[in-house]
Amino acid sequence: MRLTLRTLLAWLDDTLPPVQVREIGKQVADSPLAQELVQRIHRVTRQRRLTVPSKNGADATDPNLVASYLDNDLEPEKVAEYEKKCLTSDVNLAEAASVHQILSLLGQKVQVPAEAKARMYQLVKGREAQPAPPSNGAPVEPESVTKPIPPWVVAPPPRRRSLERFGPLAACLGLISLLCWSAYESLQPEAAVTQDPGELQLRMRPTHAAPALAKADATPETEPETASAENAHPADAVADVENVAEKPEAPKTDAATTPGDATADAAKPAVPSVVAPKGEPLETRKIPEGAVGVASKIEGILLRYNIDKREWERLAEGAAIHTSDRLLVLAPFRAVVATGKSALDVQGDTEFQLLQKDPTEEPVVGIVHGRVAVEPSSSPAALHCMFAGRTVNLEQPANAAIGFELMNRWTYGQPTAGAAVLGVHAANGEISLSMDKAKEKLSGPGTILATASGHFNRPAAAKPPGWAIEPERSPEATELRTRFRKEFSIDRPVLADLVSATENENAEIKTLAIAALRALGDLSLLTPILDRPGDPIARRAAIAAIREQASLGGPSAQRAWDQLEADFGPADGAKLERLLVGFGDEEAAKTSTLRALVDDLSPRNEALGVRELAFDNLRTLTGRTTIPYDADHPEPGFAAWNHLVEAGTLKLDPKRKPPM
Known part of the structure; x- marks a missing residue:
């Protein structure tokens, strides 16, 4: 019997014959993926506050399709599609497993305890327990019928009330009268306009600007007034229009209306663009009401975490960004987010938040991990960057580009991640920095490091990276973004597309997809890749992704170790954690360490x-x-390494760099 999700649910709910139960049980015992799916089914069916599939969207399902699937009446091609959706969505998996469990219980006979049945019978007294009404013993005589009614005579209908008889007719007549009066009023001529026609002409805005300009050119004596009105302040221009309207000679010529029209056009502000180009004032950026920024340009995919659905959703260009929205740009994509004061060029593999309350306030960027470049503007600006509980305040001069980078790096042999360090890069200009009581100045090009302890350090290599000066626009990077973007579809969840991309034949796409799983935070789909047979590229990418997760330290690293223990058990989980961390100098110098590593091969x-x-x-x-x-x-490889151990030639590399 083939092991599928449906047969696995039947095996869990004990609805299979004994022969098939043993067969499915053997297949589950031999398949780590099946064991992981069993644990996941138990987890999602017991999980609290799990929503139901939505009526529309990527995880929406037809109830009839689910019923046909559970009844084993669904077409084979739809079965595979629905099972894939269940494997990528906890909501759909929980629905299928729970409904299957309920259906398996409906066919079983319910055993009602005898005590409960007796108590239910005692709650209500039967009809025979009610006493009959007393009687004097005399037989009841039937009423006499004075006038028999023939069976073929139909009884007369009851007389209706006057309101029921004449009410509908009166309502129809009233409606007809109302319509006739309305038609009569609409045909009456309009009342004469007593207002000065010149004043009306001045207050009306022309439909087309071209005729007004032509009239202005045809009347040379009105040109000075037009020019002065166009250069005036908007409030003064409106006052000039009212003054012109009061002149008695204004309605005599058409040219007299031109200064007012031109002034009205000049007083009306231009519609601001979403992203101002370099050199344009930042105040012209239009931020939607209630938002603090907009996604002005997306080269690839920009994600926002939906708290209600507990999943990442794609954002389109022009989407509004609100305070404390969790935003994520996957590698190798990039996105430009415009605020009321600055434009942020967010690099790939970056999770961040905008924490200011209003678009008119100075931008406050909270970086969880990754890199953010601040585009230069034509005027000085101030912004703030939050990391690891610290806030770095910066004063950006005009036409100066700066960049932030949370420099969490995994170090071999270090069981705990080091303190977070924020790198601030300046391409040009002089930047003023402050953090608590510490203050520094950075002259570009250069780099300065802000530590979680509240101090500034200057590294030996002070040259800023290329992404902080100019975005990566090489043909290779553009081509890689295009290929990776093709792995995503609009009508499917991002997580489902990434799971499919982890099996892509292209090594670059596969590595990017596995790294993106780590960025999305779903480690339950990442750690099983460590044991994927026949795919060394995927295994090495999973190792790098888990080490990157461990470099974040704190709860993020602990989540990775807990997931390893949940997927591989306490013994193998602890061993994998030890190998992922690495060995320090003292432990690596032991002969038993190299011997144990060779035995693991x-x-x-x-x-x-x-x-x-x-x-x-x-x-x-x-x-x-x-x-x-x-x-x-x-x-073959184990034999070669084991030969070195037995020959005593397997030694530590003397040139190996010690852990930092």
């Missing part, structure tokens, strides 16, 4: 993730990169 070790990580640690510690090893076919 053995075919006797069934965990592909442990083999891959053991090989990664051996190359790092010994510097031997020429000895091949394939975790899917470990025999």
Whole structure:
């Protein structure tokens, strides 16, 4: 019997024959993915505050389709599509599993305890328990019929009230009268206009600007007034229009109306663009009411976290951004977010928030991880960057580009991540920085580091990176963005598209998709890739992604270790955590450490993730990169490494850099 989601649900609810139960149980025991799915089904069916599938959207499902699936009446092509949706959506998986469990219980006979049945019978007294009304014993005589009614005579209908008889007719007559009066009033001539026609002509705005300009050119004596009105303040221009309207000679000529029309056009402000080009005042950016910014330009995909649906959703260009919205730009994409004061060029693999309350306030950018460049403007500006509980205040001079980078880096052999460091890069100009009591000045080009302890440090290499000076627009980067963007569809959740992209044949696309899973925070779909057979590229990308998650430190790193324990068990989870962290100098110097790593390469070790990580640690510690090893076919590689151990030639690399 083939192992599918439907047969797995039937096996869990004990609705299969004994022979099929044993067959499915054996397949589940042999498949780690099936075991993971069983644990996930138990988790989502017990999860609180889990919503139902929405009526529309990417996770919407037809109830009839779900019913046909559970009744085993659905077409094979639709079965595969629905099961894939269940595997990528906890809401749909919980619905299918819960309904299947309820249906499996409906066919079972309910056993009612005898005590409960007796108590229910005692709640209401039967009809036989009610006493009959007393009688004197005399028989009841039927009423006499004085006049028999023939069965063929029809009884006369009841007489209706006057309102029912004449009410509808009166309503129709009243409606006809109302319509006739309305038609009569509409045909009456309009009342004569007593207002000065010249004043009306001045107060009316012309439909087309071209005739007004032509009249102005035809009347040379009105040109000075027009020019002065166009250069005047809008409030003064409106006052001039009213003064012209009071002149008695204004209605005599058409040219007299031209100064007012031109003044009205000049007084009306131009419609501001969403993103102002360089050199344009930042105040001309139009921010929707209630928002603090807009997604002005998106090269790829910009995501916002939906708290109600608990998933990431795509944003379109021009979408409004509100205070504390969680925003994410996946690598290798980029997006430009315009605020009322600055324009932020957000690089790939960056999660951030806009924390100011109003678009007129100075921008406050909260960086969770990644890089943000602030585009230069024609006037000085002030902005603030929050990281690790600290706020760095910056004063950006005119025409100066700056960049922020949260520099969390994974370090081999360090079990805990170091304190967060914010790198501030300046391309040109002099920037003033302050954080608590510390103050510094940075002259571009240069870089300064703000630590979580509240101090500023100047690194030895002070040259700012290229992304902080100019966005990456090489043909290779553009082509990679285009190829990766093709993996996403509008009518599907982003998470589902990323899961499919992790199996892409292209190594770059596969690596980007696995890194994006880590950025979205769904580690339950990332950690199983460590044991994916026949795909060393995916396993190495998963190792890099988990180490990147661990570099964030604190609760983020703990989530990664907890997920490893949940997916691989306490023993294998602890071993994977140890191999992901690496070994310090003291522990790496022990002979038993290298011996244990070589033993982990053995075919006797069934965990592909442990083999891959053991090989990664051996190359790092010994510097031997020429000895091949394939975790899917470990025999030749294990023999080569084991020979070095037995010969006593496997030593630590003396040129290996110690952990920072």
